Amino acid sequence: MGLFGIAVLGLLVGCSSAPQPKFQASIGTYNAGAGVVGRAYLLVLRPQQQPESITVEVSGPGGYSETLVLQSAQSRSTSGVWWQVGWDGARSLQSGRYTFTTTLDGKTEQVEVDVDASLFLTPPSVTATNPSTQGVAVSWTGVAGAQAYLVRLVDQNTNAVVARSMVSSLGVTFSNLSLSPGGSYRVEVYAASGNLAFEPPLVPSQFNLALGQTTFNVGP
Numbered sequence: 001m002g003l004f005g006i007a008v009l010g011l012l013v014g015c016s017s018a019p020q021p022k023f024q025a026s027i028g029t030y031n032a033g034a035g036v037v038g039r040a041y042l043l044v045l046r047p048q049q050q051p052e053s054i055t056v057e058v059s060g061p062g063g064y065s066e067t068l069v070l071q072s073a074q075s076r077s078t079s080g081v082w083w084q085v086g087w088d089g090a091r092s093l094q095s096g097r098y099t100f101t102t103t104l105d106g107k108t109e110q111v112e113v114d115v116d117a118s119l120f121l122t123p124p125s126v127t128a129t130n131p132s133t134q135g136v137a138v139s140w141t142g143v144a145g146a147q148a149y150l151v152r153l154v155d156q157n158t159n160a161v162v163a164r165s166m167v168s169s170l171g172v173t174f175s176n177l178s179l180s181p182g183g184s185y186r187v188e189v190y191a192a193s194g195n196l197a198f199e200p201p202l203v204p205s206q207f208n209l210a211l212g213q214t215t216f217n218v219g220p
Contacts, residue, residue, distance in 0.1 A: 022046045023044075023109035024043070024203040025043050026113055027039060027100075027113050028040055028115055028208040029115075029209070030088065030210070031121055031209070032089040033210075038087065038092055039087070039088055039092065039093045041058070041086050042192075042201060042204075043056060043068065043082075045081070045083070045104060047105055050072065051072065052072050053069055053070060054075075055068070055102065057100070057102070058098060058100055059098065059101075061098075062094045066091070077199065077200065081199075085196065085209075098113045098114075098115055099111070114205075115206055121144075121192075121193060122143055122144065122210060123210045123212040124141050124142070124143050125212055126139075126140045126187055131219075132179070133177070133181055133218055134179070135163075135174040135175040135177045136173075136174055136179075136216065137172075137174075138153075138174070138187050138189070143191035145191075147168065147193060147197075148166060148168045148192050150164065150165075150189070151166070162179070163177060168197040180218060181219065183217070183218045185215065185216055185218065186213055186215045187213060187214050187215070193209070194207050
């Protein structure tokens with residue numbers, strides 16, 4: 001699981017105070033494990049006007065073309081900054097230059113990113129301990145090149161995300177939950193080359209992602 005997905009506003013800590021461009025974007029490899037290497041991206045947008053949605057077009061080597069749509073309800077923070085992380089194991093990248101294009105406040109904004117498709121992160125090794133109906137403690141091994149980790153707790157039966165966190169540490173405890181007795185759950189830990197623990201995330205020159213995961217059952 002975890003072959004593709006999108007992460008938007010979550011549980012974040014910290015802040016970035018330096019002035020930032022109106023449009024930032026990065027793209028890179030997504031190591032889903034088992035030999036699957038797709039693409040990951042990170043977008044941060046700072047429009048003055050606040051539309052219901054923002055569309056970003058991506059083009060690149062080998063005829064690569066993709067349309068990304070950010071929705072205000074999911075991607076806009078209380079400060080008015082929009083951001084989104086996405087990954088897809090079925091979309092592979094070639095090395096070369098990728099161009100992101102969008103329209104903000106009536107003006108065309110463009111970002112170019114040079115990608116080395118041979119670079120990717122190693123999936124972390126994930127451990128879940130003391131699971132109960134109230135929650136679970138999760139830890140993982142550090143990954144060289146990772147700046148932060150997106151952690152998701154997923155119901156195996158419904159594939160719904162029950163809880164999530166974005167941290168720079170190597171562990172997190174999910175608590176005050178209502179997990180199903182006898183239920184089966186999956187913990188997904190995405191190592192990221194950009195610091196997702198900031199609000200908004202810090203955008204690297206190439207955004208790589210790698211998935212490590214484990215499952216556990218809640219006692220009756």
